[in-house]
Amino acid sequence: MEQYIIKGGNPLVGEVEIGGAKNAALAILAAAIMSDETVMIDNLPDVNDINVLLDAIAGIGAMVHRVDRHTVKINGKGVTSVDIEYDYIKKIRASYYLLGALLGKYRHAEVALPGGCNIGSRPIDQHLKGFRALGADVEIEHGKIIAEASRLVGKHIYFDVVSVGATINVMMAAAMAEGLTILENVAKEPHVVDVANFLNSMGANIRGAGTDVIRIRGVQRLHRTEYSVIPDQIEAGTFMFAAAATQGDVTVMNVIPKHLEATTAKLLEIGCEVEEFDDAVRVVSKGRLKCTHVKTLPYPGFPTDMQPQIGVTLALCEGTSIITESIFENRFKYLDELARMGANVKIEGNSATIEGVEKFSGARVSAPDLRAGAALCIAGLAAEGITIVDDIVYIQRGYERFEEKLRSLGAVIEKVSTEKEIRKFMLKVS
Ligand SMILES: CC(=O)N[C@H]1[C@@H](OP(=O)(O)OP(=O)(O)OC[C@H]2O[C@@H](n3ccc(=O)[nH]c3=O)[C@H](O)[C@@H]2O)O[C@H](CO)[C@@H](O)[C@@H]1O
Numbered sequence: 412m413e414q415y416i417i418k419g420g421n422p423l424v425g426e427v428e429i430g431g432a433k434n435a436a437l438a439i440l441a442a443a444i445m446s447d448e449t450v451m452i453d454n455l456p457d458v459n460d461i462n463v464l465l466d467a468i469a470g471i472g473a474m475v476h477r478v479d480r481h482t483v484k485i486n487g488k489g490v491t492s493v494d495i496e497y498d499y500i501k502k503i504r505a506s507y508y509l510l511g512a513l514l515g516k517y518r519h520a521e522v523a524l525p526g527g528c529n530i531g532s533r534p535i536d537q538h539l540k541g542f543r544a545l546g547a548d549v550e551i552e553h554g555k556i557i558a559e560a561s562r563l564v565g566k567h568i569y570f571d572v573v574s575v576g577a578t579i580n581v582m583m584a585a586a587m588a589e590g591l592t593i594l595e596n597v598a599k600e601p602h603v604v605d606v607a608n609f610l611n612s613m614g615a616n617i618r619g620a621g622t623d624v625i626r627i628r629g630v631q632r633l634h635r636t637e638y639s640v641i642p643d644q645i646e647a648g649t650f651m652f653a654a655a656a657t658q659g660d661v662t663v664m665n666v667i668p669k670h671l672e673a674t675t676a677k678l679l680e681i682g683c684e685v686e687e688f689d690d691a692v693r694v695v696s697k698g699r700l701k702c703t704h705v706k707t708l709p710y711p712g713f714p715t716d717m718q719p720q721i722g723v724t725l726a727l728c729e730g731t732s733i734i735t736e737s738i739f740e741n742r743f744k745y746l747d748e749l750a751r752m753g754a755n756v757k758i759e760g761n762s763a764t765i766e767g768v769e770k771f772s773g774a775r776v777s778a779p780d781l782r783a784g785a786a787l788c789i790a791g792l793a794a795e796g797i798t799i800v801d802d803i804v805y806i807q808r809g810y811e812r813f814e815e816k817l818r819s820l821g822a823v824i825e826k827v828s829t830e831k832e833i834r835k836f837m838l839k840v841s
Pocket residue numbers: 434435437504505531532533534535536537538539572573574575576577598715716737738739
């Protein structure tokens with residue numbers, strides 16, 4: 412099992428290139444099979460979730476050609492099965508997008524209930540509500556969602572909760588339904604807009620993505636396109652908080668600063684300097700930072716996927732911070748690990764009270780999920796001494812060459828998998 416070993420104490424300094432957004436790319440790859448012509452997608456992050464989804468897509472007969480690490484060509488013409496194997500599905504959350512894509516194109520999809528990070532109960536009732544409203548029969552049998560429709564007909568659908576997954580999934584199915592679908596109370600995340608732009612570039616007719624109401628006029632066919640995925644706002648934000656927590660000076664390159672506004676606002680509140688450029692943001696952290704309160708909310712609110720990264724930073728700020736996690740009920744597990752490094756935290760229901768400490772001390776900790784794992788690495792980089800982060804397979808789901816990018820900023824971090832490698836690292840840094 413691979414681990415990260417980190418010697419903390421170095422401020423991160425320099426420039427780091429941000430890759431394509433995992434959560435946009437996953438939906439776009441699923442949507443790509445809706446065309447019978449060849450679709451080329453660029454700026455894909457080279458991370459485990461993407462590779463699993465590409466295997467799943469190839470597994471149902473679509474042509475998948477990796478042009479290079481960040482570019483793929485997909486042609487959905489060869490799809491011979493609408494039944495996705497459980498082995499793929501259990502590994503990733505975004506496998507649920509194959510439901511919307513296959514249902515829209517073939518009026519039939521069979522996909523096992525999705526996996527993903529264990530951050531809460533994660534129901535998919537709103538996805539199913541949307542498919543049913545479009546005319547599909549949807550049953551769950553033996554752990555599989557089976558959706559079938561003789562016709563898919565546009566409808567006016569009001570979502571009960573704001574869901575990224577349900578918005579994108581129903582939007583995909585509706586893109587090839589008959590007539591007009593109106594989706595209300597939708598998610599407005601940048602990746603919702605990116606998927607809509609991608610589908611439109613294939614000939615779909617989707618208007619309003621990024622607002623509360625999306626209007627979709629169904630089309631019969633989607634055609635070839637070439638598309639580049641938006642930059643990953645969560646990867647960018649992770650490096651921005653890494654700069655803050657290590658008293659560093661980091662410029663995240665190839666980003667859309669508008670997508671980072673909630674993160675930038677919190678960094679300014681706690682006392683960092685933030686400088687915005689056309690496609691880059693620089694974060695400078697000098698002296699002890701100040702406490703603040705934060706509540707996770709759907710976009711444009713503060714993202715739940717950045718909650719552990721800000722949590723680690725606040726645990727080093729002067730004063731008492733309160734975090735309210737309003738999206739997923741099980742996203743504070745990293746705080747128990749952080750307490751092992753000296754953080755002073757108290758969790759009550761969906762809120763965490765964090766009394767800032769002056770420093771962390773390195774310890775052995777486990778990554779409970781993707782973002783929590785990245786956050787614990789930030790803690791290790793800011794800590795005195797050595798930190799070992801176990802279960803980094805979660806981090807590899809969503810961060811490309813994480814340790815290399817950190818090293819380029821001056822971090823002392825290695826990926827190891829044996830005691831011998833750990834001893835070698837200790838010798839090198841002693
Ligand atoms: C692959 C992917 O893109 N994952 C992201 C996606 O997850 P995911 O699509 O699973 O998250 P949602 O936006 O759907 O979930 C938001 C809230 O709605 C609830 N809900 C959702 C669907 C549903 O049918 N019923 C329901 O009650 C969830 O329990 C949660 O409380 O958005 C989350 C919220 O920004 C991010 O943390 C995840 O990184």
